[in-house]
Amino acid sequence: MARGKKGKRAEICVYCDRVAVTRDHVPPKAIFPKPHPSTLVSVPCCRACNQAFSADDQYFSVTVPTRHDVEGNEGALQVMQTGLRGLFRPEAKGFRTAILSRLETVNLVTPSGIFLGEGLRTEVDYERLDRVVRRTVRGLYFREYHARLPKTTQISAMIDSSFNEAEVAARNGRDRVVDWLRECPPRVIQAGVFHYWHRLDNDSPENGAWLLVFYDRVWYLVTTASSERKQ
């Protein structure tokens, strides 16, 4: 067992086996408008993991609030403005180039075919967003159960930003998992910014389902599963 100063048992990073020296926010702190609420979730983290996450967190906090379907969400608007200001600082040159090189001009057309003019779209790196979401679930699991999900746990994230609360309620069949998750009240970290539901298999808590909602509009359904096959 690792021990830190004064023989006190040191905390272990939620994501690896190193000694934790800092805290990692899940979801990333940057997705919350300032001033940050006191309800943010942070978990023990080592320096190496923390540094490895920072570029993904920055990408997530610039990409998700700027989705067209998040428009009108006040928290997202504020985060987007902060993110864009950060993007134009000299030290963000590499990141800026990466974002701008993915921008392209598209024609905006309504579903009925009315031309609205030109807009900008960016090719989204979904794998990068998924990485942040998978890590967020590891962190939230630790928050809920004060235990780490095994490193071998398979976590898969599926984005579905095409619906809102009312649409979710109206859907059935393939959303049975979503309905099942939503039978209990959600954990709200900040209203309008982030809330989530989750349920675990009582016999095997490594297996579970999570529903993460960003800005009331960007939904992620995440499943966790043991990689060990049961007989």
Ligand SMILES: [Zn+2]
């Ligand atoms: Zn670590």
